[in-house]
Amino acid sequence: MASALLLLSVCAVILAGLLNFFRAPLLRPLAQLSPRVRIRWIVGLMLTPLATGAAVVTLALGHCVMHHVMGTVEDCAVGGAVECAFCLFNPSPVSAVTSAFAAVVGLGVMYRLSLIGLGFLHARRARQRLSAVALCGPDGVWHVPGVRAFVIGWPSPVVCVGEKLVQRLDPDAVRAVTAHEQGHQERGDLLLRALGRALAMTHFAPVGAQLLASLDLAIEQACDEHASSTVRDPLIVADALILAARLQNEEEGSSPQDTSHALAARIEALCAEPNGGQLPAWTRWTARALVASAGLGVLLSHHIHQLVDQTIHWIHS
Amino acid sequence: MEVPILGELETAVLEYLWDHGTSDAKVVHSALGVAREITLSTIQSTLERLHRKQLLIRERVCHAYRYAAACTRAEFRAHAMASVAGDLHGADSAGVMAAFVDLVARADRRKLDELADLVAVARARRKTGAA
Numbered sequence: 001m002a003s004a005l006l007l008l009s010v011c012a013v014i015l016a017g018l019l020n021f022f023r024a025p026l027l028r029p030l031a032q033l034s035p036r037v038r039i040r041w042i043v044g045l046m047l048t049p050l051a052t053g054a055a056v057v058t059l060a061l062g063h064c065v066m067h068h069v070m071g072t073v074e075d076c077a078v079g080g081a082v083e084c085a086f087c088l089f090n091p092s093p094v095s096a097v098t099s100a101f102a103a104v105v106g107l108g109v110m111y112r113l114s115l116i117g118l119g120f121l122h123a124r125r126a127r128q129r130l131s132a133v134a135l136c137g138p139d140g141v142w143h144v145p146g147v148r149a150f151v152i153g154w155p156s157p158v159v160c161v162g163e164k165l166v167q168r169l170d171p172d173a174v175r176a177v178t179a180h181e182q183g184h185q186e187r188g189d190l191l192l193r194a195l196g197r198a199l200a201m202t203h204f205a206p207v208g209a210q211l212l213a214s215l216d217l218a219i220e221q222a223c224d225e226h227a228s229s230t231v232r233d234p235l236i237v238a239d240a241l242i243l244a245a246r247l248q249n250e251e252e253g254s255s256p257q258d259t260s261h262a263l264a265a266r267i268e269a270l271c272a273e274p275n276g277g278q279l280p281a282w283t284r285w286t287a288r289a290l291v292a293s294a295g296l297g298v299l300l301s302h303h304i305h306q307l308v309d310q311t312i313h314w315i316h317s
Numbered sequence: 318m319e320v321p322i323l324g325e326l327e328t329a330v331l332e333y334l335w336d337h338g339t340s341d342a343k344v345v346h347s348a349l350g351v352a353r354e355i356t357l358s359t360i361q362s363t364l365e366r367l368h369r370k371q372l373l374i375r376e377r378v379c380h381a382y383r384y385a386a387a388c389t390r391a392e393f394r395a396h397a398m399a400s401v402a403g404d405l406h407g408a409d410s411a412g413v414m415a416a417f418v419d420l421v422a423r424a425d426r427r428k429l430d431e432l433a434d435l436v437a438v439a440r441a442r443r444k445t446g447a448a
Contacts, residue, residue, distance in 0.1 A: 119411015126404035126414075128322045133394040145394045149417040152408055177417055184415045193412030219415070235443075238436045242429055244418045249426070260424030267432045271439035
């Protein structure tokens with residue numbers, strides 16, 4: 001039991017370290033995939049710490065529950081030995097430390113979740129304020145003052161398009177902007193974005209930030225594709241993006257720092273020729289090697305268990 | 318000016334005053350209240366609430382108040398959008414909002430010109446390819 005927990009915990013830490021140090025080369029091949037496929041991969045990567053952590057906690061607490069059900073509580077992590085990282089019945093100093101660590105992490109997660117909940121309240125309030133000034137079009141789009149186009153609110157998101165933006169864009173570009181925002185509405189992207197922010201906090205901060213930025217970019221590019229197919233020309237969407245950015249600069253002033261990496265990436269993708277959208281060969285072989293290693297680990301688990309047990313006894317002796 | 322959140326009736330009363338100018342409670346009730354089957358006192362309460370929110374000004378004429386909008390529709394809408402800005406940033410940071418152009422991203426003029434040139438080159442390449 002202890003060896004399985006230790007092995008799983010070591011794997012989780014190695015995985016987190018690998019993601020942290022090699023995040024750029026790991027994420028780069030994903031850029032070749034279509035946005036919709038890329039979103040699934042990124043969400044999968046974001047779920048790995050949660051899945052691994054849940055497995056560790058389930059194994060640890062399951063151990064205690066099993067002893068409780070069998071009525072052998074006294075056998076659960078007897079004598080303070082390093083048997084169980086989260087022992088509920090016979091806590092050792094190690095289990096106290098891990099429980100305290102889990103409590104701190106849990107508090108941090110709850111704090112971040114509360115910030116996300118606050119964001120939902122902000123969205124609700126913004127929607128209430130906008131409803132007083134918006135002119136509702138026949139297609140359900142709200143026309144609001146200003147130059148922004150956005151979709152806001154959950155569970156009933158509403159598409160808002162700035163009147164100044166509509167005045168300055170030609171009709172095809174307005175259709176592209178509206179189609180882009182309606183794409184978010186139809187695909188449920190707002191819930192995915194909020195979920196992404198919740199999952200990002202389970203990674204080291206630089207990894208979480210990069211995964212989140214990649215997820216947001218993939219979501220926007222998926223809606224750019226939807227808008228491109230609506231107007232049948234991706235360059236109309238690109239022109240609309242550039243004009244909207246210029247109007248936003250005029251209205252709100254430009255920043256001394258250029259923070260528009262995502263905007264440039266979207267326009268470059270719209271201007272590029274469509275590719276096959278496959279992962280490079282080395283990533284497929286790496287995935288196969290990892291699956292084979294996991295299978296080998298399962299076959300040799302008994303020997304690995306013995307090796308880890310011997311290592312633990314050696315540390316204690 | 319922080320624009321308060323208005324209910325449906327408050328919005329309708331404000332819209333009426335923008336469209337028809339200064340009015341008293343009876344006139345507003347006959348225009349809006351009868352169709353909604355609400356009483357004169359409800360309209361009076363709504364006008365009073367809007368006055369407390371500083372969206373209406375009033376003057377006493379004989380025994381009744383006559384109300385007018387404190388700002389024009391355009392001013393109100395501009396102030397409302399300014400009030401919403403903070404909520405939009407809060408919603409964006411939680412991911413419950415998606416903007417066509419990112420709220421906080423700023424591209425300088427030179428970068429935007431470079432991107433516009435990229436689009437022009439792509440358009441020329443497609444025309445050449447099509448030809």
